[in-house]
Amino acid sequence: MTDQVQEAAGNGWQSEKFIKNLAKRKRAERRFRLTGLLAILTALTLLGILLFSIVSKGHSAFIQTTITLDITFAESVIDPNGNRDAAELRGANYAKLVQDALREKFPDVKGRRDLRKLFSLISNDADSALREMVENDPDLIGKTVPVALVAGDDVDMLKKGYIDRSLAEDDRRVKDQELAWLDVLEAEGDIETRFNSGFFTNGDSREPEKAGIAGAMVGSFYTLIVTMLISFPIGVMTAIYLEEFATKNKLTDLIEVNINNLAAVPSIVFGLLGLAIFLNFAHLPRSAPIVGGLTLALMTLPTIIIAARAAIRAVPDSIRQAALGLGASNQQAAFHHILPLSMPGILTGTIIGLSQALGETAPLLMIGMVAFIADIPGGFSDPATVMPVQIFLWADSPERAFVEKTSGAIMVLLGFLIIMNAFAIVLRKKFERRW
Known part of the structure; x- marks a missing residue:
């Protein structure tokens, strides 16, 4: 057969x-x-x-066009009384110094309209740079020194090639007369491009050439600190309790189902929850990192709990039984043996959860972190914005110069996200245990 x-x-x-x-x-x-x-x-x-x-x-957001002018720090404008009073120096008309330097450079320009165009070659915020120079060194008063001032946004766009000077005059923002002035400055070597350090040190501004991401970066830092301090301990303790101490019954089953469901809830729902609890009920300061951090902590908690439970469950039961067999209590076995061995996986899940929080926008829009904030926040309760919201605000701005700012901020945000995820991968590879 x-x-x-x-x-x-x-x-x-x-x-x-x-x-x-x-x-x-x-x-x-x-x-x-x-x-x-x-x-x-x-x-x-x-x-x-x-x-x-x-x-x-x-x-191109990381470079900036500057125009060098011979600025005369006239004492009659800055400190007419000669007493070097700090308040008087701060309130002086530094814009007049820039205008006088441009008039001296182009003495043939007379009409009000032409002068307005001439003055627009320099950023409207140039007076703050001169004010800072005088406050740091009052001995400049009475002297004439060359100062590299930030160019206006149209000049900056022209220098970077975003405005085609070969177009007809009516089809471009920079007119022929302005091009002639810029050609004179270019021939004399007064126009140059340099690294835009202000992009990383300035707060937001209505003037695109002065707008920076420092305020948003600090706001994101404060918000993530609050998120981590709230979500990490609560998430880890919840995972330990559900895995090591909770009895299996209908209540714990309901809790587990809700945790898994919350991980799939749209993030804007957590924004509505934060608006109802932290603003309307608790009356915490609006548009503050502490509120943003608490809201993002609610969103991040399910991710951390699920990752922590998976890491704890991956520890072999033999280690737990060996600890109990040697006389350790359930608490000692959990905190002295299970938790240390599962910590690499827990940290990896936490970093991934924080990366998700760093890129969130919708929950923060609901709690008012969409306001225009020019100052860099100094604490957890100061008004602030975050990187994704700053990108959202700039993307909605009509000026052409904000397009490069938006893309530049996206590049910085992607860089932070790549670093955080790479750190999670390195952490997992370095401390990963194979049982």
């Missing part, structure tokens, strides 16, 4: 039908592999297009 089965099987393997079937399965497998490869290549191509679009628009 066995010989007949083997003979029949042998004939079946060598039959034409079996060979066709095998070739068909191999073709299907190759198609599946090609489909998967095509999907990966498509995703990488689209990601490359997205990154190229962001970088091509945003790289």
Whole structure:
């Protein structure tokens, strides 16, 4: 009987039908592999297009055009009484110093309209730079020194190639007369581009050439600190209790189901919850990092709890039983043995949760962190904004110069997210244990 089965099987393997079937399965497998490869290549191509679009628009945000003028710090304008009073120095008309320097540079410009165009070559915020110089060094009063001042946004866009000077005059923002002035300054070497350090040190501004991300970066830092201090201990303690101490019953099953459901809830729902609890009920300060951090902590908690439970569950039960067998209590086994061994996985999940919080916008819009904040926040209760919201605000601005600011801020935010996720990967690889 066995010989007949083997003979029949042998004939079946060598039959034409079996060979066709095998070739068909191999073709299907190759198609599946090609489909998967095509999907990966498509995703990488689209990601490359997205990154190229962001970088091509945003790289110029890291450079800035300046115009060097011989500024005369006239004592009659800055300190007419000669007493060097700090309040009087702060309130002086430094804009007049810039205007006088431009008039001296181009003495033929007379009309009010032409003068207004001439003055627009320099940023409206240039007077604050001169004010800071005088406050730091009052000995400048009475002297004439060359000062590199930030150019206006139209000049900056022209220098970076975003305004085509070959177009007809009516089709471009920089007119022929302004081009003639800029050509004179260019010929004398007074126009140059340099690294835009103000992009990282200035707060937000209505003037695109002076707008920076310092306020948003500090606001994001404060918000993430609050998020981590609230979500990490609560999330870890919840995971330990559910895995090590809670009895399995309908209540714990309901809690687990709700935790898993909360991880899939749209983030704007947490914004509504933060608006109802922290603002309307607790009356915490609106648009403050403490409120933003508490709201994002609610959103991050389910992610941390799920990651922590998975890390705790991955620790072999033999370690737990060995600790209990040597006389340790359940609490000692959990905190002295299980928790230290599961901490790398817990930290990885926490970093991923914080990365998600760093890129969130919708919950923070609901609690008022969408306001224009020019000052850099000095604490957790000061009005502030965060990086994603700052990007949202700049993307809605009509000025062409804010386009590069938006893309530049996206590049910085992506850099932070890549660093945080890379740190999570390194942490997992370094402390990962194979049982």
